[in-house]
Amino acid sequence: MNPHDVKDDPFRSLRHDMVSSQIRSRGISSPRLLKVMQYIPRHLFVPCHLQKSAYDDHALPLDKGQTISQPYIVALMTEALCLQADDKVLEIGTGSGYQTAILASLAGSVFTIERLRSLSHIAEKNLQALGYDNIHFVIGDGTLGLPDKAPYNCIIATGSLPQLPETLLAQLDENGILVAPVGGRSLQKLLCAKRIGTRVEKRDLGGCQFVPLIGQNGWSS
Numbered sequence: 165m166n167p168h169d170v171k172d173d174p175f176r177s178l179r180h181d182m183v184s185s186q187i188r189s190r191g192i193s194s195p196r197l198l199k200v201m202q203y204i205p206r207h208l209f210v211p212c213h214l215q216k217s218a219y220d221d222h223a224l225p226l227d228k229g230q231t232i233s234q235p236y237i238v239a240l241m242t243e244a245l246c247l248q249a250d251d252k253v254l255e256i257g258t259g260s261g262y263q264t265a266i267l268a269s270l271a272g273s274v275f276t277i278e279r280l281r282s283l284s285h286i287a288e289k290n291l292q293a294l295g296y297d298n299i300h301f302v303i304g305d306g307t308l309g310l311p312d313k314a315p316y317n318c319i320i321a322t323g324s325l326p327q328l329p330e331t332l333l334a335q336l337d338e339n340g341i342l343v344a345p346v347g348g349r350s351l352q353k354l355l356c357a358k359r360i361g362t363r364v365e366k367r368d369l370g371g372c373q374f375v376p377l378i379g380q381n382g383w384s385s
């Protein structure tokens with residue numbers, strides 16, 4: 165699906181440079197992911213006054229003290245999910261909706277949970293305007309997952325967790341993959357966990373810094 169009309173997009177060459185110098189050059193090789201990052205207009209997911217910086221090599225602030233992740237981290241987490249076209253995905257922390265757009269372009273359907281109503285509404289409006297029709301927006305505590313719609317092929321947490329909650333692992337389908345920043349309040353490890361029968365196989369994708377997920381299986385504030 166390519167719901168965007170990128171003709172006359174003044175950000176096109178910045179986006180091209182972002183993909184070649186920040187994403188491909190650091191080892192991200194999935195052709196579908198590279199293609200999607202090439203067309204999704206990241207500048208529409210950041211506050212207006214920061215649009216010029218939307219394709220820079222770092223995270224940017226959003227409303228309410230939240231952040232849109234660095235493009236490379238978005239790519240690294242997404243590639244680790246090994247998304248297939250008919251996958252059902254759970255995203256915890258909608259934020260700007262940029263990561264949501266990438267997931268929805270690569271998978272069959274996305275359930276995205278956000279704790280802050282105002283952020284969820286802005287993201288929903290934006291993603292609808294871009295033509296996405298396979299995203300379900302939920303407001304609530306995503307650290308509990310979304311058991312009603314489980315199991316998921318993939319779960320991604322875009323804020324940090326003190327540990328990998330059993331509740332989330334239990335909502336993964338057989339061979340399902342969960343990617344989440346896990347560790348301390350300011351520094352975490354990006355973990356990729358795959359459920360194989362009753363076993364969970366974990367991989368460490370490296371150090372990272374995410375805003376906290378506030379909730380029952382997350383941080384208290």
Ligand code: SAH
Pocket residue numbers: 230231232233256257258259260261262263264277278279280283304305306307322323375376377378379380382
């Ligand atoms: N993927 C987002 C990053 C958002 S930052 C993007 O690309 O913009 C993490 C988000 O998680 C914030 O919007 C924050 O409000 C939200 N959040 C924090 N605790 C949460 C919880 N328990 N459930 C759902 N969302 C939560």
